[in-house]
Structure formats: structure tokens, C-alpha cells
Amino acid sequence: MTVSTWTAQQVAQKVINNDELFILDVRNADAFADWKIEGHKFEYLNIPYFELLDGVEEILPKLPADKDILVVCAKEGSSIMVAEMLAEEGLDVAYLQGGMKSWSMYLEPIKVADLTDGGELYQFVRLGKGCLSYMVISGGEAAIIDAVRFTEVFTNFAAEKGATIKHVFDTHLHADHISGGRHIAAQTGATYYLPEKDAEEVVFDYTALEDGLTVKIGASQIEVGALYSPGHTIGSTSFVIDHRFLLTGDILFIDSIGRPDLAGLAEDWVADLRETLYSRYRALAEDLIVLPAHFMIIDELNEDGTVARRLGDLFAQNHGLNVSDADEFRHLVTDNLPPQPNAYQEIRHVNMGKVTPNNDEQTEMEIGPNRCAVR
Numbered sequence: 001m002t003v004s005t006w007t008a009q010q011v012a013q014k015v016i017n018n019d020e021l022f023i024l025d026v027r028n029a030d031a032f033a034d035w036k037i038e039g040h041k042f043e044y045l046n047i048p049y050f051e052l053l054d055g056v057e058e059i060l061p062k063l064p065a066d067k068d069i070l071v072v073c074a075k076e077g078s079s080i081m082v083a084e085m086l087a088e089e090g091l092d093v094a095y096l097q098g099g100m101k102s103w104s105m106y107l108e109p110i111k112v113a114d115l116t117d118g119g120e121l122y123q124f125v126r127l128g129k130g131c132l133s134y135m136v137i138s139g140g141e142a143a144i145i146d147a148v149r150f151t152e153v154f155t156n157f158a159a160e161k162g163a164t165i166k167h168v169f170d171t172h173l174h175a176d177h178i179s180g181g182r183h184i185a186a187q188t189g190a191t192y193y194l195p196e197k198d199a200e201e202v203v204f205d206y207t208a209l210e211d212g213l214t215v216k217i218g219a220s221q222i223e224v225g226a227l228y229s230p231g232h233t234i235g236s237t238s239f240v241i242d243h244r245f246l247l248t249g250d251i252l253f254i255d256s257i258g259r260p261d262l263a264g265l266a267e268d269w270v271a272d273l274r275e276t277l278y279s280r281y282r283a284l285a286e287d288l289i290v291l292p293a294h295f296m297i298i299d300e301l302n303e304d305g306t307v308a309r310r311l312g313d314l315f316a317q318n319h320g321l322n323v324s325d326a327d328e329f330r331h332l333v334t335d336n337l338p339p340q341p342n343a344y345q346e347i348r349h350v351n352m353g354k355v356t357p358n359n360d361e362q363t364e365m366e367i368g369p370n371r372c373a374v375r
Contacts, residue, residue: 003083004094006070008106011096012127014068015039015298016108016305022067024059024093026052026078027100035369037072037096037103037128038298049078056085063091075099103128104367107153109135110305112291115242119222120161123291123306124153130294130370131177132307136241139218143167144190145239145247146293149178149362155187165190167215167224170351171249171293172236173198175344177366179351182206195228195235203353209237229280231273232258246288246311251276253292254300254309256373257320259337270330277321286312294370320374333374 014021020041025032026049036044045062052059063069063086071086071093073079079095086093096103106128112121119138126132126148134145135154142163147154147170158165165188170181172195182204185192193209194202211228227238232250236258239247250258257277260269288311295307302308315321323329343365349355350362357365 001087001090001092003080003087004092005097006094007097008102008128009108011037011070011103012106012108012125014042015127016110016301018303020067022064022069023072024063024069024082025072026082027072027074031074035100035367037100040298040301043067049073049082052082052085056082056089060089060091069093071095072103073099075101100128101363101367105150105363107133107148107150108305109153109157112245112306112308113289115222115244117219117221119218119242121241121245122157123308124148124157125301125305125307129177129366130296132291132293132295134247134291136217136222136224137161137163138222140164141166141218143169143215143217143224144181144184145169145224146171146174146249147180147184149180149183149366151180151184151187154180154184164188166217167191167193169193169209169224169239171195171238171247172233173202173348173351174250175348175351176294176371178347178362182353195233195237197230198233198235201352201354209235211237227280229276231260231269231276234269234272236276240284240288244287244289245291246281246284247291247293248281249293250373252281252290252314252318252321253294253296253373254290254307254314255318256296257318257333259371259374260333270333273333274326274329281311282315284311286310286315290314294373296370296373337374338371 018040022043025046028048032046071079071083076099083093083095108125112123122135124133133147136143142158142165168181168185168190182192194206196208213226215224225240229238229251230236260273
């Protein structure tokens with residue numbers, strides 16, 4: 001039978017469309033347990049590649065006859081060999097081109113909404129890493145918020161939309177992924193904004209992102225307003241776009257809240273985190289739609305693939321927003337933190353401009369799941 005090659009984009013469509021898929025993951029058990037391709041209707045079988053070197057006969061009864069089968073490994077090679085072995089046994093199978101490395105890198109742009117007077121808001125969903133970036137387009141101009149390092153995705157998308165990138169923002173100094181923000185600004189001549197309190201150690205020029213700053217995008221005057229919201233970092237800043245959308249960075253997620261420890265200051269920043277979540281955000285309109293910079297689990301995706309929820313609904317449903325006792329809240333966000341992101345200190349230094357690893361080194365730094373949140 002045949003072996004097909006699937007791209008990360010094809011797999012992403014399976015996730016977004018809620019399609020069924022059976023994944024045979026041939027990575028080691030610990031790698032699979034730590035991080036896998038998630039889908040609402042996906043089924044999995046994890047058998048390390050080395051256990052299949054003598055043949056695949058023993059796993060044939062475990063494979064479905066009525067679902068697409070995708071073989072996945074770290075970088076592609078092992079999955080090709082296993083897929084070919086399965087084809088020799090009479091199965092139609094596919095393998096993921098580039099393996100989990102390509103899955104980690106793929107971005108899916110999805111339109112969130114039309115904005116005032118012809119503007120548009122897009123969310124770029126990095127399904128394999130849980131990162132969410134944004135682009136506002138209006139009157140032939142574009143602003144980008146929390147861009148990941150794959151700069152050509154954003155520059156190409158803006159070009160396709162006939163928009164010139166004028167402004168690039170990072171809501172904070174990221175620790176779990178490498179920012180592409182300042183690089184996009186350098187390529188396009190756009191202004192790059194970073195919160196000054198997060199930028200004490202950066203070694204490049206930037207424009208201070210300050211509380212109350214309003215930047216207008218295009219002829220339709222879409223306002224991108226800044227709201228100081230510390231807690232994940234001391235400089236964390238949120239945005240209110242078009243008086244309708246609240247971009248929360250890594251402070252508030254759909255199913256969780258931001259962790260305060262990635263600069264080693266968890267105890268110092270707990271009070272700031274609580275103040276932002278329980279006072280600053282509570283003063284905002286509950287009809288604002290929250291658009292975070294990350295998601296943790298596949299259940300946070302809406303039917304159209306976006307990650308977005310009404311602020312009032314999160315006040316009612318998100319556990320991290322409903323801990324009335326301050327001491328209990330402190331324990332929640334300091335005592336039971338998940339493992340810290342892979343190479344997070346090195347990633348911080350990259351985002352400060354102190355080190356410049358090559359592309360392969362950057363890929364290795366970012367491999368793994370999103371770990372910015374406390375649930």
C-alpha cells in the first residue's frame with residue numbers, strides 16, 4: 001500500500017476541523033508523555049521506534065482500519081521507516097514531514113473579527129507550542145503583538161493583505177519562546193515596543209511600552225491601548241484593541257493564570273499578579289473578549305480554532321480568578337508550579353539580545369509544551 005507525506009499545516013487542519021486521526025508516535029515514552037500533537041478526536045499509540053526494528057506485526061491489531069493513521073517521530077527519519085514497514089503490511093499510512101520539530105514551528109493564521117471601518121484582527125495559533133500572536137490590520141497598516149521568531153510568516157501575511165507593518169509590540173520579555181518582534185521591526189522599519197521594566201538588561205534599542213499608551217493603526221483609527229498588568233513579569237502590559245478585545249499576554253489564559261516565577265521572583269510578584277487579576281482586570285468591561293498569548297490544553301480552542309473567551313465568563317469559570325483568600329492564592333501560584341519551560345533562562349537572554357544562537361539551537365531551546373501557566 002502507500003505512504004503519504006503530511007505537512008504540519010495538514011495536521012493543523014485536522015485539529016481545527018475536529019477530524020478523527022490515529023497517531024502512532026514512535027518517540028521514547030518520556031518524550032511522548034511530556035508533549036504530543038493534541039486534537040479533540042485524536043487517538044494515540046506510543047511505541048518507541050527501537051521496539052519496532054524487528055517488525056511491526058505485533059502492533060497491527062492495535063491500529064484502526066477506519067481512521068487515518070499518522071506516524072510521528074522527533075525529526076522525521078524514524079517515522080518514514082515505520083510508515084514504510086506498515087505499508088509493506090498492507091496499510092495506507094502517512095508520516096509527519098519534519099516530525100515534531102516541524103509541528104513545534106507551524107503557525108496557523110485565523111481571523112478573529114472585523115474591526116471598525118474595515119479593520120481586521122488575526123490570531124496566529126502555534127498549535128505545537130501553545131503560542132498565540134496577533135496582527136491588527138487597518139487602512140493599509142499593520143501592528144503585530146507577541147510575534148514568535150518565524151518572522152517571514154508575519155511579513156508575508158502582511159504583504160498578502162497589502163499592509164505595511166508600522167508597529168511591533170511584545171507584552172513582556174518572553175521566557176518560553178524566542179520573540180521575533182525586534183527582528184520584524186528591523187526588517188520593516190517599524191517601531192518596536194517593549195515594557196521598560198522588563199528591559200533593564202536588553203542590549204538593543206526599543207521604544208518604551210508605557211501604561212496608557214495609545215497607538216492608532218491606519219485610516220480607520222483602530223486604537224491599540226496599553227494597560228500595565230504586572231505579575232507574570234514586572235513589566236507585563238495588556239492591550240485593549242478597538243474597545244472590544246483584551247490581549248492579556250501571559251497574565252490571564254482561558255483555563256489558567258500566568259506563573260510569576262520565570263525571573264526567579266515568584267514571592268515578590270504574587271501580589272502584583274493578584275492585583276492585576278483581581279483589581280485591574282475587574283475594573284474592565286466584562287464584555288471584552290480575552291485573547292491570551294498562550295494556551296495550555298486543546299480544550300481552550302474554540303470551534304473555529306481561535307483561543308478567545310469573554311472576560312465575564314472567565315471571572316465566573318476560571319479557578320485562578322476565584323480564590324478569595326490572598327494566602328490561598330499565594331500558595332496556588334508558588335507551591336505547585338509546573339516544570340519551568342525548556343531553556344527558559346537562555347531564551348530570556350536571547351530575547352535580551354545578549355546571545356544569538358543559530359536556528360538549530362533556537363529550535364532545540366523551544367522544543368516542548370507551553371509552561372507559562374498555573375492551573
